[in-house]
Amino acid sequence: MRELVPHEIVASILAGLTAFIGGTALNLPPWAIFISWAGTFLAGGPSMAVARKLWAAMPAGSTFAMLIVLVDQHIGSAFGSSRLAQDAVLALIILVVNTALMYTGRTAFFSLIPGMFLGFASYFATFFGGFGFHPGNLLAVWVSVVAMNALGPVFAYLSRRLAFPRPVAASGAAPAPTAIPDAA
Template sequence: MRERIPHEIAASVMAATTAFVGGTTLNLPPWAIFISWAGLHLMGSPSLANAKRLWAAMPVGSTFAAAIVLVDQHLGPHAGSSRIAQDALLAVIILVLNSALMYTGRLRLTSLVPGMFLGFASFFATFFGGFGYHAGSVWAAWVSVVAMNALGPVYAYLANRLTFAVPDPAPAPASAEPVTAR
């Protein structure tokens, strides 16, 4: 396929629109679009099959990350005020829930483990970065990051479509006349 508009331009136009998506009063994390957009390209050429795998995996990772925050918020006050006790509790929570996340990767629907970790990291960045329609809310961060991660494959698809690619011209057929030696 031959691109009539360079992919660099089409992708940059799409990237520029994230300023309007994230710059709303909902305080959405526009960078979460780029995380899943890049994730889709890391899987190969953007396709619906790859997008579905990513759409299935990323919210699972975000859910496990949200669970870590919720469990830590619930149990943290019971660990005492020492930093080492707080860190030890968090380490145990991460150990247990991250192990569960990794085992979830054995299921066919959620077998894209890197995709789950993209969602996992996206949630933490959203929550601890103060993004979401209600900063500091685990649920608002989860909804916001899942929605924005879901847009990444859409952006990847649209960036490819905006190149207005056309099929390469077919090569000229070889001449049927025999070549004679002189």
């Protein structure tokens, strides 16, 4: 396929448009679109199957991250108020919740474990970065990040579609190699 408009131009225009989505009064994290946009290509490229996997996995990851923040807010100083004591509690919380996340990935619906980690990281960055329509509110942050992550596969699809790909006529020339051949 040959693109009528270079993908680099289309993707850059779409990337610029995220400023209008995130730069609103809702304080949404525009970079969360980029994370799931890249995740779409890492998972095989824009398709409904890939989008469905990400749309299931990323909110699950964000949910596990929200749970870590919630539990840490309630018992984070259980071992004391020193940084070491709080880090030890946090490490135990992460151990338990991350184990649950990993086991959840064994189910078919949530099998895209890297997608769960993209959602996981997106939630932490949104919460601790002060983003969301109500920064600091666990659920508002979750809604904000999940909504923005959901746009990534859409932007990935648009970046391909708006390049207006068209078939290239077959020629008699051999195709250029896509990888370096093994040295014999």
